[in-house]
Amino acid sequence: MTRRALDALLAGALLLLSAASLGALVSPAGSADPGSAAEDAVLRAAYRRPAGPPPTPADNPTTAEKAQLGRRLFFDPSLSASGTMSCATCHEPARGFTDGRKLARGNDGRDLRRRAPTLWNLAWAPFLFWDGRAEGLEAQAEAPIEAHEEMGQPLDALVGRMGADAGWRATFATAFPGEAQPVTRENLVRALASWERTLVSPRTRFDAWVEGDGSALTAQERRGLSLFHGTAGCANCHEGWAFTDYAFYDIGLPARPSASPDLGRGPVLGLERADHAFKTPSLREAMRRAPYMHDGSLPDLDAVLDHYAHGIEPRPDLPPELPRKLTLDAAQRAELIAFLATLTSPPDAPLPEMAMPPAATPVAVAALAPVARARVSQRNRQFAPLRAALSSGGVLEIVNDDNTAHNIRIDSPELRLNSGIQDPGQTVSWRMTKPGRFVAFCGIHPRMRLEVTVAAP
Template sequence: MLGTILRIFYIFIVLASTYSYANTISQQELIELKAEYKRPKDIPYPKYNPYSKEKLELGKLLFFDPRLSASGTQSCATCHNPSFYWSDGMATATGHGHNKLSRKTPSLLNIAWNEVFMWDGRDLTLESQVSLPLRATDEMNTNIKGLLVKLNNIEEYKLLFKKAFPTEEQPISQKSIEKAIATFERSIISEKSPFDDWIEGNEDAISKSAKQGFILFNTKAGCAACHSEWNFTDDSLHDIGLPSQDIGRGKIDKSRINMLHAFKTPGLRNIAKRSPYMHNGSLKSLNDVINHYDSGFIKRKSLSSEISTLNLTQSEKDNLIDFLKTLTSQDRPVALPILPK
């Protein structure tokens, strides 16, 4: 008899604790939280490089044109490949002369909303970023002066640059290449996913487990401290305790201890399709990522104060992964451009 009472009491406690957790945020709090994740309506274009259709179309040609590299075989799209969500599916990139680079190719999804660029945040505009891979001897190894001569010898490009930059005396210049490519890059946007449908009010768009995962992401697991808003990034740099020889931002900013091993927070759109993960591709699956944040990180001086042992249960880990999977959108075919002869 006492055993039965105790068993009933135990079941009551277990149920109560499950429900109290599910209720750690109220209905009203959930509504407010969901509002923070609404997709934006417009793409932000900077004043110094406003949108034009002509610039976008020219930028797309240049982005896919391997003649921009010294070898004539490597375009921006070789590494930022639309089939791999504008990355390359590899742990770290392969550049000029089959050089293995030390960092992973970041996805360019939703890059229009970013304000710092590269894993260590060393570049501050999408326009100035363009020349970094062009010039880098281990990436495209391009002599920009030579490239301008090459493009000037292609009649169709001459025409397209004139149309895109009608007021420039020298329409084919490093500046216009940068502006055109950046304009194209701003059009690379993740499509709507089941998560967005849920945010917009369709309760059936995602599972109960995924909804629980979303709450965990914003509460106990603490992910939203850095992966915030609709694109899931604070556009900032942090050390998340990943083992790596690469000290990231620490190489540039030696004055702040928390910048040692700090890397840029990547957005999480389509993340389930973008393994391997992290700046060095060292984590193979979302399972590995969750275990890293749960208790697998290195405790060191530079570790972000937002990272601490989570003690997640297996079902909480499953909830988080189910939630992350709802960020996957339907593939939209990318029409590859026909390059000027």
């Protein structure tokens, strides 16, 4: 059985859990008096940090050099089509590796349909993105760079530029010693994934309490922990030291009006019973990460508690794990929120060094010399070359020497061009007067990407 098939089977099983099995999940906390020594022992065992990270993939063992290269790439804006947006634009360390926006914003300045998810503790996550469509960090790291609506950067063109630069070649060779051609898209992705595996959320007062310091939590915070693990039902899904089970649930958020509603995990698995299900986010560093939920629809934790109290959309396949009609008085709400605050490091506390931008200036990538006319092939559904540099007013010629129709377009706020249907044998010619860096792509075969740089007059 494939991992995808097994995942689908498990997702179906989760959605069909009975209320009795749910009770078994939360019974350990309910078996001792709130705040008692017996409950303390249960909770300290449930939330203790692991001794070390999980095993890394056999084909991408983490090394310090590889992680440092990934760190450098993450904060480098040359990974985007515009050259102005890095991975850190949407994943700011000080904001818990989110961007503080309701919805993330792409390279073209337009809102995406989901908010930026946190990157903390992803070394333990089997599936990535809000809908879990990527298995493993290597698959996750590649997708946003090339996605037209996100960073819009053709990876092959990016690797070509880096491979032409002596500084980048040396940096990749240090991270991947012994390889004749270390600057490859595979190695770029491996480096980013290696760096992401170093992102373990900082220790907080709650960890000190777990490790035996009874004075690390106030009485109010300690009561909030009992509520979290018991009456409020938060631990049904936000379990373990990272406060997530990395599973996918429909929590009854009202669907936004849209011609193509965001159904989350369901389309990924091909299971309608998993429609509207999204990944349980970690609650580590959550106080830095408002607004909340995959669509950024809840501005603060009070709004989150309001949702569980009276905002759940009554869909037929809501999972049994979901707390319904949560009834907490004002004091209990304050206790629960006070406890959640203990999972976030103090605002003035320095974040781990690897989570911050490197001190060194990113290596500059080699630029192509601009020409007055550039001719590009489309044979085998692939642009060749992958990069074109034009002087101001230069002509870009894209010839369809393929055996299928194409549709060539540039779609950015500064420049919008559309060839219409381009049949085999036809050539598209555009005079390029707008300076900047753009990505041309095929609307029919969107994996085809051409990086176009136009010089200023």
